[in-house]
Amino acid sequence: MPILICIISAFFWAAFDLTRKLTLEKISSVNLLLIFTLAQFVIFFTWLFYEDFSINLVSYLLPGIVLIVIGLLSALLFLKAIKQSDLSLTIPLLSLSPMFSSLFSFFFLNEKLSNIQYLGVFLVIFGTLILYSKKITFNEIIKSFKIILTNNSAKLMIIVSIIWSLTPVLDKLCLKNSSINIHGLIQSLGMILLLILLLRKNSDYKTVNIKKNWQLILLTVSIGTTATILQFYAILSNYVPIMESIKRSIGQLSSVFLGKLFFDEKITKPKVLGVIILSIGVYFIV
Numbered sequence: 327m328p329i330l331i332c333i334i335s336a337f338f339w340a341a342f343d344l345t346r347k348l349t350l351e352k353i354s355s356v357n358l359l360l361i362f363t364l365a366q367f368v369i370f371f372t373w374l375f376y377e378d379f380s381i382n383l384v385s386y387l388l389p390g391i392v393l394i395v396i397g398l399l400s401a402l403l404f405l406k407a408i409k410q411s412d413l414s415l416t417i418p419l420l421s422l423s424p425m426f427s428s429l430f431s432f433f434f435l436n437e438k439l440s441n442i443q444y445l446g447v448f449l450v451i452f453g454t455l456i457l458y459s460k461k462i463t464f465n466e467i468i469k470s471f472k473i474i475l476t477n478n479s480a481k482l483m484i485i486v487s488i489i490w491s492l493t494p495v496l497d498k499l500c501l502k503n504s505s506i507n508i509h510g511l512i513q514s515l516g517m518i519l520l521l522i523l524l525l526r527k528n529s530d531y532k533t534v535n536i537k538k539n540w541q542l543i544l545l546t547v548s549i550g551t552t553a554t555i556l557q558f559y560a561i562l563s564n565y566v567p568i569m570e571s572i573k574r575s576i577g578q579l580s581s582v583f584l585g586k587l588f589f590d591e592k593i594t595k596p597k598v599l600g601v602i603i604l605s606i607g608v609y610f611i612v
């Protein structure tokens with residue numbers, strides 16, 4: 327059952343990636359985030375009346391505040407990246423998150439990596455290079471270093487991967503000191519306040535035609551909220567690395583096929599091989 331929750335959650339996240347990209351063609355990223363977090367706030371607030379909640383505010387405060395700030399930053403960068411580039415070239419880069427988590431543990435916690443984890447790190451890097459190569463040849467794979475370094479969306483998604491390597495850990499720390507409903511409420515409220523500050527400073531974001539695009543927006547919000555809640559349950563019932571491995575593998579495979587189906591993105595041999603190697607690498611790391 328715990329693994330099944332991870333799998334279902336992963337498919338919802340894959341669908342959320344798709345609907346977010348579709349919605350970004352209609353409204354700005356800040357407006358999308360604001361609508362999404364407002365909907366989450368309402369859901370988690372209502373949840374408080376149907377289920378008991380608990381929180382150890384002293385222990386929750388620091389990881390909770392950090393999570394709000396980096397959550398908003400990574401969400402904005404993520405939306406900008408998928409808006410600018412193909413799903414099949416950006417979503418697979420999130421497979422770097424487990425690699426960064428392992429490296430952070432090595433350097434800051436002195437947790438030694440096993441030989442199989444080192445192999446996983448190598449495969450993740452190698453798979454990323456193949457993903458961005460034009461052909462599966464040595465010269466083209468080497469050239470993809472330059473492509474990644476000059477590709478703005480790739481750089482943004484790598485930053486997101488670094489941040490998202492920390493967020494599940496912070497979520498787990500928060501959920502040790504709070505129930506899911508109050509945790510979701512605090513996180514959504516914090517992000518709403520920060521987003522309102524952004525909207526006040528950027529008048530360009532103030533216009534949005536919700537009435538015209540309400541069906542797509544509602545679908546995106548519903549899928550995203552379900553994915554978030556399922557992930558909270560997945561974190562509580564599984565080790566974070568297991569959850570991340572399942573989520574990333576399903577997400578990157580889905581990005582290739584959904585990208586083709588909805589945006590006519592090309593399915594190339596480097597993309598398919600790169601995603602497969604990335605998935606194997608993530609499996610070895612965790």
